[in-house]
Amino acid sequence: MEELITLMAELEEEQLLQQIEERLTAGEDPHAIFEACQKGMTIVGERFEKGEYYLSDLVMSGEVFRQASELITPYFTEGAGAATKGKVVIGTIIGDIHDIGKDIVIAMLRSAGYEVIDLGVDVPVERFVEAVKESGAPVVGISGLLTVAFPPMKECVDALKAAELDVKVMIGGAPVTAEVCQYVGADAFGSANDAVEFCNKWFVVTA
Amino acid sequence: MTVEELYNQRLQRLKTAMDLGKPDRVPIQLSGPNFIYYSEPEATLSDYVLRPQWADEAVFRSFAMLPEIDTAPGITTNMRARGAMWFSKTKLPGIELPADALWQYDELGMMTEEDYDTIINKGWSVFSKELLARLGYTEEELQPDLEYIEKMQKRIREELGRVIINGAQFIMPFEILSAARSLAKFMRDLYRMPDKVTAALDVIAEEYVASIQTIVREKKPLGIFSGNARGGCQFLSLKRFEKFVWPYIKKTSMAIIDAGAKVWFHMDAKWDENLPYFLDLPKASCVFDPDSLTDIVKIKEVLGDHMCITGDVPPALLELGTPEENYNYARKLVELFEGKGFIMSSGCSVPPRTPLENIKAVIAAAVEG
Numbered sequence: 001m002e003e004l005i006t007l008m009a010e011l012e013e014e015q016l017l018q019q020i021e022e023r024l025t026a027g028e029d030p031h032a033i034f035e036a037c038q039k040g041m042t043i044v045g046e047r048f049e050k051g052e053y054y055l056s057d058l059v060m061s062g063e064v065f066r067q068a069s070e071l072i073t074p075y076f077t078e079g080a081g082a083a084t085k086g087k088v089v090i091g092t093i094i095g096d097i098h099d100i101g102k103d104i105v106i107a108m109l110r111s112a113g114y115e116v117i118d119l120g121v122d123v124p125v126e127r128f129v130e131a132v133k134e135s136g137a138p139v140v141g142i143s144g145l146l147t148v149a150f151p152p153m154k155e156c157v158d159a160l161k162a163a164e165l166d167v168k169v170m171i172g173g174a175p176v177t178a179e180v181c182q183y184v185g186a187d188a189f190g191s192a193n194d195a196v197e198f199c200n201k202w203f204v205v206t207a
Numbered sequence: 208m209t210v211e212e213l214y215n216q217r218l219q220r221l222k223t224a225m226d227l228g229k230p231d232r233v234p235i236q237l238s239g240p241n242f243i244y245y246s247e248p249e250a251t252l253s254d255y256v257l258r259p260q261w262a263d264e265a266v267f268r269s270f271a272m273l274p275e276i277d278t279a280p281g282i283t284t285n286m287r288a289r290g291a292m293w294f295s296k297t298k299l300p301g302i303e304l305p306a307d308a309l310w311q312y313d314e315l316g317m318m319t320e321e322d323y324d325t326i327i328n329k330g331w332s333v334f335s336k337e338l339l340a341r342l343g344y345t346e347e348e349l350q351p352d353l354e355y356i357e358k359m360q361k362r363i364r365e366e367l368g369r370v371i372i373n374g375a376q377f378i379m380p381f382e383i384l385s386a387a388r389s390l391a392k393f394m395r396d397l398y399r400m401p402d403k404v405t406a407a408l409d410v411i412a413e414e415y416v417a418s419i420q421t422i423v424r425e426k427k428p429l430g431i432f433s434g435n436a437r438g439g440c441q442f443l444s445l446k447r448f449e450k451f452v453w454p455y456i457k458k459t460s461m462a463i464i465d466a467g468a469k470v471w472f473h474m475d476a477k478w479d480e481n482l483p484y485f486l487d488l489p490k491a492s493c494v495f496d497p498d499s500l501t502d503i504v505k506i507k508e509v510l511g512d513h514m515c516i517t518g519d520v521p522p523a524l525l526e527l528g529t530p531e532e533n534y535n536y537a538r539k540l541v542e543l544f545e546g547k548g549f550i551m552s553s554g555c556s557v558p559p560r561t562p563l564e565n566i567k568a569v570i571a572a573a574v575e576g
Contacts, residue, residue, distance in 0.1 A: 011398065055442040059394040095308035097298055100390050122304065147526045147558035148309050174476065174500060175523045183527055 001036040008040020009047070011057060013064050020071050030075035037068045041111035045193045055104070058192060062107025069110075084115040086203045087137035091119030091128060093152045098145035101172055104192045105141060112196045114203075125156045132165050139202055141195060142186070144173040150180055157185040168202045170195055213368040217277040221370055222429070225469055225515045227491045227548040233541055233573040234550045236278040236372075236517060237566060239557030240309065245269035245566075252309060252559060253301025259283035263359065270367055275570045279369040282359045286310060288348045292378060294318065294338055294387040309559060316389025317341050320396070323403040331411045338387060373471050374428020377419065380411040380455040381438045390437065397447060404451060412455045416462040423466035430494065431463045436475035441500070445480060453484050464492045475555060476500050482509040490514070498522075499554025507543055516544065517552035520569055525553055525561040530568035537572030546576065 004023075007016035016037075023033055044061040047053040053061075088109055092102050099121050106116045117135050119127055128140060140160065142153050157169050171186040172195065181189040188198045208216070216231075223230035243250045246268035255262045266280045290297035295312035298304050304311065318338055326334045339349065363369050378386070384407060385393040396404050419431060437443075438452035460470045470493040472485075478501045485495065486509070493514040495506060499521035506516055518540040524533060537551060551573040557566065 013398065054440070054444055054447075056394040056397060056444075056447065059391050060398055063391065063395055095305050097304075097311050097313055103391065146309050146311075147522045148307070148560065150523075150527065151560075175521070177521070177523050179527060180523050 001032055001039075004033065004036035005040045005043070008037050008061075008064065008068070009043035011044070011060050011064055013060075013067070016064060017067055017071065020068055024071065024075050030072050034069070034072050037065060037072070038111055038113060041065055041108070045108060045112075045196060048191075049193050058104050058108070059100075061111075062104060065107060065111045085113045085199070086139070087115045087117060087135050088139045088141060088199060089117045089119065089128065089131045089135060089137045090141040090143070091123035091131075092121040092143040092145075093149045093156060094122055094124045095152055096144045096146050096149045097121040098143070098173070101145065101174075101192070102141075102143040105143070105172065105195045108192045108196050109199060112199070114199055125152060125159045128156050129159050129163050129165070132160065132167055133163070138167055139199055140167050140169045142169065142171045142184075144171070144176070146173075147175055149173065150183060153184045153186070161185075168198070170198050210365060210368040213274075214364055214370065217368065218370050221277055221372065221550070224548060224550050225429070225491070225494055227512070227515060229545075229547040232576055233544075233546050234277045235275055235570060235573050236550050236552040237273075237276050237557055237569070238278065238280050239553065239561070240559045241557045241561040241566075242266045242269040242280060244560075245272060245563050251300065251306040253299070253306040255283050256286045256299045256301050256310070259286065260355075267362070267367065270369065273566065273570065275574055277370055279360075279363045279367070279371045282356055282363075284352050284356060285348070285350075288344060291339055291342070291344050291349055292376070294335070294342065294383065296342060307559070312386075314386055314389040315342065316387075316392050318384075318387040320400065320403075322387075323396075323400065323407045326407040326410050327403070331407075331414045370429070372428075373430045373432040374426040374468065375419075375422045376432040376434060377415055377459060378434040379438065379452075379459065380408045380415065381452045382434060382436055383411065384408065385437050394442075397443075397451060401450070408451065408455050412458050415459050419459060419462045420466050423463065423468045428468055430469040430471040432471045432473055433460065433463070434473050435478075438481075439474070439476050439478040439501075440480035441477035448481055448484075453481075457484075457487060460488055460493065464489055469493060472496055473555075474498065474501060479505055482506060485510055486513055488514070494550070496552065497554065503540065504543065511544070511548065515548045515550060517550040518544070519552065519554045521554050522558045525565050525569075526558045528565065530562075530564040533565045534568040534572050537569045538575070541572060541575070 020033055048058055092098055106118055109116050117131055119131055142156055144153055153171055160167055169186040170188045171184055176189045220230040220234045224234050240252055243262055243265045247265040263283050270280050287297055290312040293312045295314045298311050298313050300306055300308045463470045472493055473496045475498045490513050495510055495514050496517040497519050499519045503519045520536055
């Protein structure tokens with residue numbers, strides 16, 4: 001599987017997808033193949049943190065991983081899909097339609113083994129609350145690229161608290177700073193890779 | 208002092224800073240959707256859409272309250288077609304978005320992989336018209352109200368005495384393709400079909416150069432706006448920047464400079480690692496206008512002796528910070544640049560809900576000298 005891990009980490013799209021197809025057809029364990037892709041994505045995240053990879057690489061990795069998952073998933077036997085570490089609700093807050101950051105975070109979380117409930121963009125506060133109630137997800141991610149997103153982000157955190165939902169909230173977006181995080185009342189803020197780290201920390205505690 | 212004298216004083220102040228000199232005081236450039244509220248507190252951003260001329264009058268009244276600002280407010284025209292500049296659909300407050308949301312551009316990525324060949328074979332201007340039609344824009348929507356624009360530009364000079372710096376806006380070739388394809392697809396194209404991408408970028412840059420020369424010759428503007436956001440070190444490695452971004456920024460910039468105008472580099476997102484490349488351009492021929500995500504101290508260190516720099520009060524600070532915090536940040540900028548080759552500005556445009564007190568605090572820091 002080392003070769004698959006390397007191909008994923010190097011973003012060698014064609015070779016990786018070809019190898020996955022060949023291995024699946026040959027009857028290799030789809031779970032092992034999926035885990036190899038996940039390990040490759042972990043390396044992508046580490047390289048991004050070190051400054052060796054850039055946002056364009058993260059976008060590309062999300063696309064390659066999505067295609068790999070589409071190839072592998074039909075080979076999982078019913079009821080024995082890829083194990084997930086837990087559920088995360090994510091959306092771009094009402095009044096903001098930017099999706100790039102949100103989609104990168106989703107790709108990174110999915111590749112790290114989380115089940116992501118993507119609410120899309122321009123998401124009303126009530127929808128976040130409903131989604132948490134419906135899914136029981138213990139983590140919410142709120143994205144926003146515009147400063148006009150700050151007040152509704154705060155409303156969202158307040159609404160989750162008012163509904164007495166025991167959730168951790170992480171926020172992200174270019175203008176988000178520690179001060180904004182404090183204003184909004186979120187538990188954490190940061191980049192796509194930070195989102196994975198926050199979840200790894202929170203899910204260990206809450207699991 | 209008459210309005211004309213004030214205008215000339217402001218113009219001289221800006222020109223001196225853009226030529227890397229030390230003007231009588233730091234020039235101030237502040238504009239954005241926030242200004243509607245200072246004279247009309249009950250307004251919402253949908254007023255820019257639903258009653259644009261009323262909105263412009265409100266902004267004019269706000270500017271009259273703030274005579275220290277040297278540059279012009281924006282003029283509200285063709286709100287529905289704003290996204291066309293980015294080959295995107297426009298979502299407007301009060302229509303598709305809540306009444307007080309900011310207008311935004313929905314990148315639908317309607318340019319296909321095959322369209323690279325259309326650009327290469329038929330040219331950018333032919334293809335761009337085709338793409339705008341594909342996005343559903345009508346000729347009528349795209350036609351600017353030139354009579355209104357001219358009237359307002361005349362009033363900006365004759366009533367407000369403010370300076371319009373840029374005569375035209377050019378979104379750089381890399382950025383325009385990334386918007387036309389949508390970011391995610393375009394980033395994948397860089398991997399999958401790099402040669403097609405560069406061939407299309409070559410065509411766009413060539414056509415830009417011809418347009419730039421015509422505009423600068425006819426309008427003789429102080430500057431030309433060069434829009435950049437996704438070509439910097441946050442998105443791309445330097446290797447990719449050198450292949451897909453820098454040659455086209457350089458080529459269009461040299462066309463602007465050779466035609467006799469300054470390049471106004473509007474630089475959203477991070478450009479820290481890319482700064483040394485800008486030293487290739489002639490001294491005192493550009494303005495570097497960051498949005499606060501690029502380290503202003505590093506910009507000063509690398510480019511401070513080479514081009515005028517605007518700085519860069521962060522949007523979050525303007526909207527959520529106290530007047531004291533804004534004043535302190537702005538004072539640090541004045542001290543960093545020692546009032547030379549520097550224009551006081553917000554990082555990108557001033558965000559909508561910025562309190563007037565914060566604007567006044569930034570102004571106070573600049574005029575203090």
